[in-house]
Amino acid sequence: MRTGKRLSQINAMITDNYQDIWDCCCDHGLLGIELLKRKAASTIHFADISAPLIDKLELVLRQFFSSDDYLNLWQVHTIDVAKIPVRAGTPCNHNKAKQSKAEQLIIIAGVGGDLLIELVQSICNKNPNTTLEFILCPVHHNYKVRTALIDLNCSLVNECIVKENNRFYEIIHVTTSEYQESALPISSVGSTMWNFDNNEHQQYFAQRVNHYSKMQKNTNIDAEKIIQAYKSLKYETK
Numbered sequence: 001m002r003t004g005k006r007l008s009q010i011n012a013m014i015t016d017n018y019q020d021i022w023d024c025c026c027d028h029g030l031l032g033i034e035l036l037k038r039k040a041a042s043t044i045h046f047a048d049i050s051a052p053l054i055d056k057l058e059l060v061l062r063q064f065f066s067s068d069d070y071l072n073l074w075q076v077h078t079i080d081v082a083k084i085p086v087r088a089g090t091p092c093n094h095n096k097a098k099q100s101k102a103e104q105l106i107i108i109a110g111v112g113g114d115l116l117i118e119l120v121q122s123i124c125n126k127n128p129n130t131t132l133e134f135i136l137c138p139v140h141h142n143y144k145v146r147t148a149l150i151d152l153n154c155s156l157v158n159e160c161i162v163k164e165n166n167r168f169y170e171i172i173h174v175t176t177s178e179y180q181e182s183a184l185p186i187s188s189v190g191s192t193m194w195n196f197d198n199n200e201h202q203q204y205f206a207q208r209v210n211h212y213s214k215m216q217k218n219t220n221i222d223a224e225k226i227i228q229a230y231k232s233l234k235y236e237t238k
Contacts, residue, residue, distance in 0.1 A: 005164040006171070007031045010109060010135055013158055013173055014040055018133075019103035022047055024081040024119070025111050029057045036065060036074055041105070047077040047084050054078045081108065082122035088130050102131040102175055109171075113141025117148040124152055124176060131177045133157065142170045143226055146188045149174055155183035159193040161204055168204045189229045196234060205230065 003011065011034050014021070021041040023032030029046050036044045046061075048054050058076045065074060077084065086104055106123060108116055116138045124132065134154075138145050149172070157180070158173040170190065175183055184192070189208075195201050209230050212223040 003030045003034060006109065006137060006162050006169055007034070009160060009162050010107060010137065010171055011035065013135065013160070013171065014105070016101055017041060018105045019043070020045060020087055020105070022084055022086070022104070022106040024048070024084065024106060024108045026057070027053070027110065029060065031107065031109070032074075033061075033065075036061075036070065039073060042073070044074045045077060045084070046074065047079055047081055049078065049080050051078045081119050083126075084123065086123065086127050086130065086132065088127075101180060102133040102177070104130065105133045105135065107135045109135070109137035110139060113138040113145045116145055121148070121152065131175065131180070133173065133175045135171065135173045137169055137171045139169070142172075142190075143188055146172065146186055146190070150186050150188065152176070153178055154186060155180060156186045156191070157183055159190060161190075161193050161201060163200050163204075168200075168207065189226070189233060194233055205233070 007030055010031060014035065018041040020043050021032075021035055022045045023029065023035070024047045026032055026046045026048050032044050032046050035041065046054065046057055054076050055078075061074055061076065065071065084106070086106070108119055111119075116136060120134060120136070136145065154174040154176055155178050156173070157175055160171050162169045162171060170193065172186075174186065177183065194205070196205070209227060212226045212230070215221050216223040216227065
């Protein structure tokens with residue numbers, strides 16, 4: 001199997017080396033395998049709650065990555081992602097001095113927004129004194145996910161929009177450090193990812209506004225604040 005556009009884009013966004021990279025809810029392990037091939041971390045962790053999936057993936061890893069060059073570079077974990085044993089790395093800096101990137105990167109892609117929020121909150125709560133980075137790609141509820149990340153005092157490292165199989169996805173790279181060098185505040189509707197000269201971005205923007213306009217009209221949910229936040233993007237990015 002080949003990695004699709006989403007996983008390929010996540011792979012491309014990982015330009016630093018980490019002590020540990022966690023490929024969570026890893027499915028067939030395609031992303032983690034690509035990271036393993038280029039030794040993007042001292043250890044690549046494949047984590048999923050499904051034992052049959054992890055057992056099958058371990059057979060693949062032992063078949064193709066059992067040489068001395070790779071054998072000590074990967075681990076598999078049959079585990080609830082909320083409970084992954086993140087190794088203590090760079091301590092959180094609670095003052096305004098700039099700090100370097102985290103040593104731990106946790107990737108969660110292909111799950112719903114509500115579950116993704118639960119997982120990130122749990123991991124952060126269990127590791128309050130360690131700076132963590134997350135690359136997140138929810139299948140929906142991006143606004144809700146971003147709002148939760150803001151509430152967790154995360155900062156933005158990078159973000160992008162990807163269209164795969166006629167569906168749009170947001171990939172959001174964040175750090176739990178408010179003061180990591182070059183990190184930015186997170187916007188609930190995205191900021192640096194938008195390019196309104198790009199036709200696909202225009203399509204996605206219209207889709208988001210239409211979605212919340214219908215919600216405003218057909219439900220009891222007050223989505224006007226969200227609609228206005230999206231509409232203001234075109235003025236902010238000029």
